[in-house]
Amino acid sequence: MVKEKGHKLITSNRKARHDYTILDTYEAGIVLTGTEVKSLRNGRASLADAYADLHNGELRIHGIHIAEYDNGSWTNHPPRRIRKLLLHRAEIDKLVGKLTESGLTLVPLSLYFRDGWAKVEIGLARGKKSYDKRQDLAKRDSDREIERALHRRAKGLPD
Template identity: 50%
Template sequence: MAVKDKDRNVIAQNKRASHDYFIEETYEAGIVLKGTEIKSMRAGRMNLKDSFARISNGEMYLHNAHISEYEQGNRYNHEPTRARKLLLHKKQINTLIGQTQQKGYSIVPLKVYIKNGFAKVLIGLAKGKKNYDKRETLKRQDAKREVDRALKERMKG
């Protein structure tokens, strides 16, 4: 039931993340927002393309996530691509610091959603894919699509 609630309130998804990275672990983090940002997010005006998370001074920040300016927000509007603080437990941040120091690992936001009235970011510990890995993933997806299509035709006939 909780999964359905999360998917129903998804605001933005990073679809390129699963194409460009192997996602090894996921963490749910709160996000610190201004008033006009949450209003704009609830209207669905957010983009996670090219965004990433970085740890600095023991705190995690989300960079390059674009939240469009709120149309009714006058001079109190926010900057669309400012760095936003992510709320995680200190223990989680410490494990992420240790894991991202290994070569090839980074922290990527996967989706943003509303849960119990609060904006949450699902971030993943990701390892970059090589080009041959990406081609292999595409081949696997095409094969699965063909099998599903054949089964669907078989069920009809």
């Protein structure tokens, strides 16, 4: 059996970057069963309501929905079970220190396969206020307008 190489995105949590300011990111392995891996290879997962926490010195992720695997005769997994994340002890200890600060949380940003292994990118995040979200939207809109104007000027079109 040949091991696949590269990076294959399964799903990403686009709303997390809108709702949170991401301070730091970590790549963690995830403990899965066989039917979960097969379902992920079909791209059937969602990070919409997912979050990570520390429990007894272990990092766990809650709320990832991995759909049941339809083919085969195996016993299926529960779609929203709590799954263990795999990080080096030094990284977990660093996260313990940072999570003691108020207002910080761990949010999954994306779920992907890297060199055949399922990985989760988690971000150390601080929640945004509504005015921060409005500022981000206004900045994105102004940047888009600037890009359009530069593009039109480069083509010699009138503003």
